[in-house]
Amino acid sequence: MSLVQLSGVSKVYRSLKGGDYTAVRDFSLEIPAGEFFCLLGTSGCGKTTVLNMVAGFEAASAGSITVADKPVTRPAADRGVVFQGDDSLYGWLSALGNIEFGLRMRGVPAKERQDKARHYLELVGLKGQDHKHPQELSGGMKQRIQIARVLANEPQMLLMDEPFAALDAHTRASLQRELKRICRATGKTVLFITHDIDEAIILADRIGVMHAGPASKLKGTVPVALSDAERERTHDRFLEVYREVHAMIRDEVALSLERSQA
Amino acid sequence: MNERARNVGLYLAGFASLFAIWHVAATWIIPSVLFPPPWQVILKAVELAEDGTLWEQSSASLARIAIGFVGGSAIGIPIGLAIGSFPIVRRLLEPYTEFLRFIPATAMITVAVIWFGIGEGSKIFLIIYTTVFIVIINTAAGVSAVAPNKIRAARSLGASPMQVFFNVALPATVPYILTGMRMAMANSFVTIIAAELVAANNGLGRMIWDSRLYMLVDQIFVALLVLGLLGFTADRLFRWGIYAFAGRFSPVT
Numbered sequence: 001m002s003l004v005q006l007s008g009v010s011k012v013y014r015s016l017k018g019g020d021y022t023a024v025r026d027f028s029l030e031i032p033a034g035e036f037f038c039l040l041g042t043s044g045c046g047k048t049t050v051l052n053m054v055a056g057f058e059a060a061s062a063g064s065i066t067v068a069d070k071p072v073t074r075p076a077a078d079r080g081v082v083f084q085g086d087d088s089l090y091g092w093l094s095a096l097g098n099i100e101f102g103l104r105m106r107g108v109p110a111k112e113r114q115d116k117a118r119h120y121l122e123l124v125g126l127k128g129q130d131h132k133h134p135q136e137l138s139g140g141m142k143q144r145i146q147i148a149r150v151l152a153n154e155p156q157m158l159l160m161d162e163p164f165a166a167l168d169a170h171t172r173a174s175l176q177r178e179l180k181r182i183c184r185a186t187g188k189t190v191l192f193i194t195h196d197i198d199e200a201i202i203l204a205d206r207i208g209v210m211h212a213g214p215a216s217k218l219k220g221t222v223p224v225a226l227s228d229a230e231r232e233r234t235h236d237r238f239l240e241v242y243r244e245v246h247a248m249i250r251d252e253v254a255l256s257l258e259r260s261q262a
Numbered sequence: 263m264n265e266r267a268r269n270v271g272l273y274l275a276g277f278a279s280l281f282a283i284w285h286v287a288a289t290w291i292i293p294s295v296l297f298p299p300p301w302q303v304i305l306k307a308v309e310l311a312e313d314g315t316l317w318e319q320s321s322a323s324l325a326r327i328a329i330g331f332v333g334g335s336a337i338g339i340p341i342g343l344a345i346g347s348f349p350i351v352r353r354l355l356e357p358y359t360e361f362l363r364f365i366p367a368t369a370m371i372t373v374a375v376i377w378f379g380i381g382e383g384s385k386i387f388l389i390i391y392t393t394v395f396i397v398i399i400n401t402a403a404g405v406s407a408v409a410p411n412k413i414r415a416a417r418s419l420g421a422s423p424m425q426v427f428f429n430v431a432l433p434a435t436v437p438y439i440l441t442g443m444r445m446a447m448a449n450s451f452v453t454i455i456a457a458e459l460v461a462a463n464n465g466l467g468r469m470i471w472d473s474r475l476y477m478l479v480d481q482i483f484v485a486l487l488v489l490g491l492l493g494f495t496a497d498r499l500f501r502w503g504i505y506a507f508a509g510r511f512s513p514v515t
Binding site for chain 2: 055056057074075076077079080081083085087088089090091092101102104105106149150153159
């Protein structure tokens with residue numbers, strides 16, 4: 001039984017002048033509970049549109065989206081979102097205040113939510129940073145806070161929109177490892193958006209490759225049955241998966257470049 | 263600490279040079295009874311302070327500014343929040359704000375005096391008038407400038423639209439509200455003097471006007487000096503207040 005089901009989903013953006021823009025057309029995907037699914041695509045292929053629709057930020061123009069058999073109509077606490085930039089954090093709240101935000105909104109008593117927030121602060125490796133405000137923290141730390149904030153809310157699934165894209169290579173690598181560890185420990189279902197093949201292979205149980213936009217849909221999926229030791233960029237098995245994914249996305253990258261220059 | 267001492271020192275030196283240039287100008291460059299040097303103005307200020315005139319006139323002006331400023335902010339903030347939050351309210355009220363903000367408070371003085379007399383009513387009306395639009399516009403701009411991801415994040419963390427307003431939109435807007443209020447404070451000083459020049463029983467503006475009648479140039483300069491000081495102090499207090507009580511609301515994108 002799949003936790004997330006998208007079937008025949010389309011998204012059309014109406015524009016005031018000129019023609020309508022079809023971002024995705026007839027997009028279908030199923031994600032089983034507990035799976036770490038990476039949606040991989042070139043820029044402008046509509047992968048963020050897919051995430052926004054699953055999050056409930058944008059309504060699908062056609063087709064159906066369900067999470068745990070319930071149709072998605074609006075954002076809700078069962079789908080936690082981690083954004084690419086840090087502008088989703090609340091600068092007037094401390095790290096702890098940001099992490100306990102969701103629990104506070106849902107009326108969890110102060111003591112309980114602070115204990116829980118501290119637990120997740122430790123889980124993302126920020127023990128003792130309770131009272132720091134986001135603007136005092138580095139980019140990597142801010143993404144950790146975003147992840148802790150979502151986890152503390154105990155959603156059914158995580159939606160992550162290129163959360164590490166703005167970080168330097170070393171920070172990115174260490175956060176990828178930690179995210180993998182945290183997801184394994186918590187058994188969360190994840191829909192992770194990226195344009196980075198390496199990142200997808202390091203993290204995913206399964207990778208979905210999208211066609212180049214517009215009017216994009218899923219081109220195919222690649223299972224990633226690798227052990228932790230094999231999820232190293234230089235490992236033979238890693239390279240095998242890389243070649244398979246690369247073969248699938250190569251034409252789409254060329255197409256996307258061609259279209260962006262046209 | 264050293265750097266802080268240096269900054270304060272530079273600041274004081276800047277002030278000292280202002281008085282030094284004034285002194286040089288009034289004593290040697292334009293020696294005239296119409297342009298008193300600083301020491302003469304300060305002596306006059308001490309004299310006026312001792313007989314109570316200075317306190318009486320300044321407090322009259324300050325009280326008007328305080329009441330009108332607080333009143334204007336109290337009216338402006340909720341309206342600005344509503345305009346920024348609801349497109350319907352924006353469309354309904356924008357004609358008011360966009361039209362009236364181009365009619366300066368000084369242009370409204372005669373109307374205010376006709377309506378409310380030369381007493382406190384007209385002054386407080388004018389200060390509210392000069393405060394309210396700038397606070398509305400800044401507050402509304404602040405609401406519109408809240409990063410959409412902040413609101414999206416809150417919604418997917420389970421916040422209701424009402425909770426989003428009070429826990430995200432409002433705190434994120436505080437720096438803009440405070441900026442609007444600070445600008446309104448500066449406007450209030452302009453407006454109150456203009457209003458008191460035209461029609462008032464007391465206040466610093468009235469003091470300038472009366473001094474002109476009797477050619478008491480040094481007394482005019484006392485009023486100007488006090489205005490500068492009061493404005494400077496009010497602005498510093500406001501800034502200090504922002505840092506002390508609202509530092510955590512410092513603008514973040």
